[in-house]
Amino acid sequence: MARDTVMKKPKDTRGALRRMLRYLGPWKYVILGVAVLCLISNLLNLWGPSLAGSAIREAAAGPGKVNFDAVKHDALLMLVCYVSSALLGFGISLVMTVVSRRVARRMRQDVFEKLMRLPVGYFDRHQAGDIISRVSYDIDVISTSMATDIVQILTSLVTVVGSLVMMTLISLPLSALTLVTVPVSVVYTVFMRRKTQPRYAKRSRSYGVMNGFVEEMLSGQKTIQAYAYEDRVDERFDTINRNAADAFSDAEHYGVTLGPTMTAINNLGLSLIALLGGILFLNGQIDLGRISSFVLYSRKFAGPINAVAEVFNELFSALAAAERVFTLLDEPEETADVEGAYLLENVRGEVNVEHVAFGYDPGRTILHNLTLEAPAGKLVAIVGPTGAGKTTIINLLMRFYDPDSGVIRIDGRDIRTSVRRSVRGSYAMVLQDTWVFQGTIFENIAYGKENATMEEVVAAAKAARIHPFIMRLPQGYDTVISEDGGNISKGQKQLLTIARAMLYDAPMLILDEATSNVDTATEREIQKAMRELMKQKTCFVIAHRLSTIENADMIIVLKDGDVVEQGTHRSLMDQKGFYHRLYAAQFE
């Protein structure tokens, strides 16, 4: 599913170019300055050789007659000219390096900030590796191109215009030949763009697919090894690797013709000049000296055109990369808060779910017509067989998704018309899938609460019964842990996440299988601490170990997306219905 979306055809090159230019917007004066510097440095480049020429003329006086003062004077000027040109050259590349990296940084940041605003469902459809590829590969291509190409184009422009003027002054008929070569170059470049750009786009995409695959497979490396599945994965990677290699060579196959063809077109021009010049000379319409200097200038003219051809190639691949970045930036975001959205404050914690229907995919409804009521400060347990839609309810409560129909209210306010951050801020949540990031244990626990003190963190850790473990570590709370480093067990991670939630002071609490990997003794102790924490708070608890929810104020039994039973443990047991059967099963 993910790959299909990834392979979608990109479009709108011009738009991509425009948006890339917009990124340069803040730097427009800097770039203008660079353009001026380019102009000066080019003029200096022209002046240097002419100074050398004049010095040589002085020397041409012959043995014993050279005017050394004039030569020295010229040489001095030459030095000045070259030193300043070198300084300018360095300055220009310095500025452009900084600009291009800054732009790359801005783009990366924009992509990241976009990710923070995309609906969570996006991440179930797109491989992390593919998203990362846009930041690591595509933006890198763009910034590399920017660092050199802008200067190259500017420099070339100056030279081309200058040479063209000189050529026209020397011989109008000969310079008319550029009317042949220039359009041919332009047409060829446009033609090549059609050929190469989709191929560069394909290359970027196939790198994205590869990155996605690598990320997924290496994340599951242990499982793959456990099932001796390596050969199969190697085989599958081989296809993807081959596709990436092919996409590279396919794009380059055309890309590399651009440079030699431009050279050829210019050489063609040169040949034509020689031919036409010769004929003009034979007819007595031009003298040899003028042909020579014309040739000189037309070669100056050709140089930058060749360079620009190379640059265009990079530019095409940068544009293809930019399209991928902009596709991501154009993804629809989580819906914005409605105008005048209500800011939930001092939440009492009364939650009402009214006639809610919801499905992740259209046509596959998970919840049909769910109604439940959680009075403020009560403990609500949601039980039911797997796949009944328990976690889905949490997704809706947290506004990770909005229901297809029906309303969810907190303290009587429709959460859809409330500020989303304030909805989420009303809950502390511990999920089945634990998540820690690379950082110290302190940072991981303090994650939910800014400026948490060490005392608070330790208190939370103690309540989550993870404090003794932490204290046994050589660096205690400063020990660095990570998601994929195998240095703490899953159960310990779960305890850390619980500590995190305990520190995060919210009026309501969601626990989705929060202690499933924790041993019973610890769990029991945590619950003691939790009970303290949960006092006065509305709590939603999903748990399979029914012993953990017996004292819930209300138990909601869910089956296939519908509430089938509802009541306290005692009343449900008395009913001898579905709950009773579930409960009895744990002692079989």
Place this chain on the structure above:
Amino acid sequence: MKLIWKYVRPYRRFILAVMVIKLIGTGTDLLLPYVLEHLLDHVIPAASDAWPVIAWGAVMLGLTLLTRILNITANRMSVRVAKNSTYAIRRDLFHTALNLSGSQMDKVGLPSLISRMTSDTYNVQSFVRMIQTMGIRAPIMLLGGIAITLTMDTGLAMILCIMAPVMIVLVCFVSWKGIPLYNEVQRRMDVLVRRMRESITGIRVVRALNKESYEENRFGEANTRMARQEVKASVIMSLPGPIVTLFLNVGLTLVVLVGARRVNDGQTAPGVILAFLTYFNMILMGVMGLNRIFMMMSRANASANRIGEVIDLPEELTPLPANRCAEVPGDEALIFDHVSFNYDADSPKELHGQFLGEERRQCLKDISFRVPKGGSLGIIGATGSGKTTIINLLMRFYDPQQGHVFVDGRDVRSYTRDELHRKFGVVFQNDVVFADTIRENIVFGRPVTEEGMVSAAQDAMAHGFIQNTPDAYEHKAAIRGANFSGGQKQRLLVSRALAASPEILILDDASSALDYRTDAELRRAIRKHHGEATTVVIAQRVSSILSLDEIIVLHEGEMIGRGTHAQLMETCPEYRDICLTQMKEGE
């Protein structure tokens, strides 16, 4: 560089051909101006009609076309070399990554591995592509220019000959200095990738806690550090360009000065100085070209080293020869014989500053147990007591520091990895559902029949919900199985473990997300259809293990109880305690 050479070596003849073609192409390209000069200086002045001019014009045209064909051919051939060698590098790198041992994987770290697989290989690829063609033109221009000036006026050319080594040393020095700079760029890229990956995998937590802007700042910090390092590297790398140009031009000025004196002394002609100007330009282009090559080289070198570090990692946990294996103490299917283990006993502290684990001191202390063929073992114990570690050692993801592990009457170290692992069907604690069809997730590349797959799914209580998906077994799981609930994922994973009817079945907390009924049915089905399999079950729920043949109780790496449920209830207070908490109601 060694790595790159190793991978382009198979194409060395081909590369030689590329270089020869490029050499000829450069030759014809450089020849063209001379033909033009000849045409202007000798042909046109002497021509009486247009024919000689047209003939020479045709020669130029021919050269033009030939140049284009040769250069394109060379370029395309170099693309092929780059493509094939990078393909091979990636293939081997991925293969190595896939086969890294547990502790190697812990050391390198997943995000770093990902960026080595991708952005580092791209750097190497573009270098290999460019060096073959650019590597020809630049030296030719440099050497050719020097040679021509030497023949024209050795004295004046000496000025160049003094400067050239200085410039080359400068270029080499800077590019050598550049390697660590680019290495640092890539390292910061690793951090960037890691932060991004973390935020993506933890997106629900980030959203729930409203930490978006915090994450943006965290990422922004890594982003800025990366950008800063890139600027630093590129600024230093862009130094030689202008400096070299300056050097050459100063040299040129010296040539003019010295030249003027020599003209005055009658040792040289003014025309020679003029010609020097032209060739100076050529030399300059050559040096600049070399400079670019060296710049690319230092970046590629940094990347190649990073790739090499992984590819060259020794294959760990290879089978031991029979004479070095421990003597088998019995014929049970699984034997732990006085095993002690610790995760980072012998690992160097860091490979890349990525390694974090200092904890987990002694993970297992002197553990011994035996499970006969077809028998079953339950493991229970507090969080972090070493339960999963037993599985890691049993399947030889790590080797114990003391004691021995035996599977099926052989030291585990005597097996090849695949041979050992084929005996197992396993569900790990945080196991992965891949973004693939349900079928592929269950079958997992093994020769499992359709009935085998379906009956495995039935035994795992997964058949029902699979049937309810739109495409049944062909239905695609989303990334990390996000379109299934936790319990559904676990049942898929159990189906995978059962599908090949393994000799040994390992379930590490494989039913924690299942409701008790489903869990009980699952256990019944496994007992009924997979009773001949030796089974190890790790669980928090007593009900998951109480009917197993033997149960061991772990506490901080030590075995504090061993026996059947009934025995443990008598002898092991901790076990009794666990049972009572879970079943106190026991109505």
